[in-house]
Amino acid sequence: MSTRAKRDASLTNYARPSVAVDTAVLTVRDGRLCVGLLTDERTRRRRLPGTFLHEGEVLADAVRRSLREKAGIRDVEPAQLHVFDALDRDSRGWVLSVAHMAVVRADALGALDAAPIADAVGLDFDHDAIVRFAVERLRLDYDKHPDPADLLTEPFTIAELREVHEAVAGALLQPDTFRRRVLPQLLDTGDMQRGGVGKPAGLFRRA
């Protein structure tokens, strides 16, 4: 028996939990931060999209597969949040869930129902906690960078950027303070937005 085969055999002694991924898909719709939910036809209970990890698959790919198959969502960059490991979290057995977050534009939620963050409570499993983790992470991200999740199409105005930040933060922001804070982190295209009412706004890109 080769050393490699011996080592492989030694691993079989260890218990193997099922490993799942569950993903809070966040977006901004109508000025509000929303999360994408699935509703079970039988139980009417709401939950986040998820799946079991397949053999030879990394977590981020399992997240992408679950979003593609269950909601038709493509081209996301999942971010890992936390492992939920309570022994009784899934009545089907011993299942670890690796919570993830993904951020998409409002028109890319696919088959998921958008629920404003405040309404996304009472979800199945420990999915309420996953949503809280995701929102906290997204707020930290947007505190540091202008648009880390690419929610805006370039070029954009500072007012458009501010509306995204207001949705993420769940609060109104001072236009002048916000402008001064993000301006050093943006590239000025020199172009102006045309066609609207009022003074035309400058158009910017991510730095």
Next chain:
Amino acid sequence: MSTRAKRDASLTNYARPSVAVDTAVLTVRDGRLCVGLLTDERTRRRRLPGTFLHEGEVLADAVRRSLREKAGIRDVEPAQLHVFDALDRDSRGWVLSVAHMAVVRADALGALDAAPIADAVGLDFDHDAIVRFAVERLRLDYDKHPDPADLLTEPFTIAELREVHEAVAGALLQPDTFRRRVLPQLLDTGDMQRGGVGKPAGLFRRA
């Protein structure tokens, strides 16, 4: 067949990776931030203490068990950092590693060898990355709170607290600025440290 049994059976269809925990045990020794390492007798390679998750065990308990059995360390509060899931990260097979951090006082490292952070490179598996995650997390923690990991015995002076922060940050801090920053987060005991040279320092507790 009961619904419960049906569901249990359905879980058996899914691949189950082995799940391990690996823990960066951090401490401050001689004014430097150190991590506790094990050295493999055969290969002389250094690594973090870890173990495989046992059936019916939660991750934090697996971390506690591994530290108790491999190093004699007790009474730690593990913090979860990240799941490492590269398919080729462990030559023995498909193993997910849930990286953790634990912080202990300098005299509580047990059988682990303390290596200053800067020297803890070239470790086995992806343990270099785990150390980086742990150091980053600890620095964020100490930026926000005076002594979140209980490294000091109460009561303590502000100079003692500053020395811990300097070790964690890996940089010298201005005594006056540091004092003013942490003072509102501490409880003044009213007592003074006696016996040393110079003006006696005030003694404080965590708020």
Next chain:
DNA sequence: AGAATAGTGTCTGTGAGACAGTATGGT
């Protein structure tokens, strides 16, 4: 001209950073 929105001038408060001074113990 007036409405609407973009952008700026400026004041205030807060807090980090730094330097120099004062305070209070030991030897």
Next chain:
DNA sequence: ACCATACTGTCTCACAGACACTATTCT
């Protein structure tokens, strides 16, 4: 008296927050 350490006064700088003002377009 002197040293060592603790603590404070104070200046500067940067930046958030807020208010009022100016600027530029469309109708």
